[in-house]
Amino acid sequence: MSSPDEIAKAFVLHYYTLFDSNRAGLGSLYQEGSMLTFEGERLQGSASILKKLTGLPFQSVAHKVDTMDAQPSPGNGILIYVTGQLQVDGGNTLRFAQVFNLQPTGVPGGFYVLNDLFRLVYG
Amino acid sequence: MSSPDEIAKAFVLHYYTLFDSNRAGLGSLYQEGSMLTFEGERLQGSASILKKLTGLPFQSVAHKVDTMDAQPSPGNGILIYVTGQLQVDGGNTLRFAQVFNLQPTGVPGGFYVLNDLFRLVYG
Numbered sequence: 699m700s701s702p703d704e705i706a707k708a709f710v711l712h713y714y715t716l717f718d719s720n721r722a723g724l725g726s727l728y729q730e731g732s733m734l735t736f737e738g739e740r741l742q743g744s745a746s747i748l749k750k751l752t753g754l755p756f757q758s759v760a761h762k763v764d765t766m767d768a769q770p771s772p773g774n775g776i777l778i779y780v781t782g783q784l785q786v787d788g789g790n791t792l793r794f795a796q797v798f799n800l801q802p803t804g805v806p807g808g809f810y811v812l813n814d815l816f817r818l819v820y821g
Numbered sequence: 822m823s824s825p826d827e828i829a830k831a832f833v834l835h836y837y838t839l840f841d842s843n844r845a846g847l848g849s850l851y852q853e854g855s856m857l858t859f860e861g862e863r864l865q866g867s868a869s870i871l872k873k874l875t876g877l878p879f880q881s882v883a884h885k886v887d888t889m890d891a892q893p894s895p896g897n898g899i900l901i902y903v904t905g906q907l908q909v910d911g912g913n914t915l916r917f918a919q920v921f922n923l924q925p926t927g928v929p930g931g932f933y934v935l936n937d938l939f940r941l942v943y944g
Contacts, residue, residue, distance in 0.1 A: 733892045733893075735902075738888065738890065765861065767858040767861065767938045769936045769938065770856075771895070772895045772896035772898060772924065772935070773895035773896065775895060777900075777920070777922060779858075779918075779938040779940070781918065781942055793916075793942055795902075795918040795942060797900070797902050797920050799900060801895065812894075813892045813894055815892065815902040817888055817902070817904050817918070819916055819942045
């Protein structure tokens with residue numbers, strides 16, 4: 699059984715690799731009860747969330763994680779807090795911070811994103 | 822019954838007002854199972870967390886909240902994500918981002934901080 703830190707690390711690597719290479723693949727990480735608050739805009743359910751993420755107006759994006767913290771959360775979940783930098787279409791680097799609350803899917807070792815909160819952080 | 826957004830807004834105001842005026846008073850917001858990850862350092866339990874917060878090496882601090890997002894979380898909790906600025910001893914302004922997961926205390930309308938993750942965000 700992996701520790702919350704190991705699961706968090708693997709999830710974060712998987713999430714941003716998928717985001718940067720195949721955004722449409724992110725849909726499988728969310729379920730109907732999933733919530734995304736993206737720059738203050740609220741979305742619920744994997745279909746709405748995927749539509750938002752795939753509709754973001756850029757061709758390419760590259761995320762770089764600077765810090766990652768994880769804690770166990772209720773429901774055998776894992777709360778993950780990431781700060782980092784992203785570069786959109788080869789332009790300026792922007793700072794971001796993002797929170798994920800993973801919950802078990804029911805499949806052994808499986809997790810989905812219940813809570814996702816994203817903000818750019820302006821310096 | 823207040824909405825998660827209303828509770829989050831009231832909590833955030835209360836938390837940073839207390840932090841900036843009477844740090845010792847923050848202890849009552851945490852319980853034995855509470856976790857704080859502060860700039861990567863892990864603390865657990867209200868006594869350890871309070872010791873860390875009151876021992877931070879500055880005389881005065883002022884927090885300013887720029888964004889606040891909230892979502893319901895498992896266990897009838899509220900996940901809160903804050904970005905903002907803080908000024909220590911009247912010096913330079915620093916950016917921060919902080920996550921709180923509130924859980925019900927059992928007293929009607931009462932919440933405590935189960936998860937707390939804090940990071941300065943460098944521009």
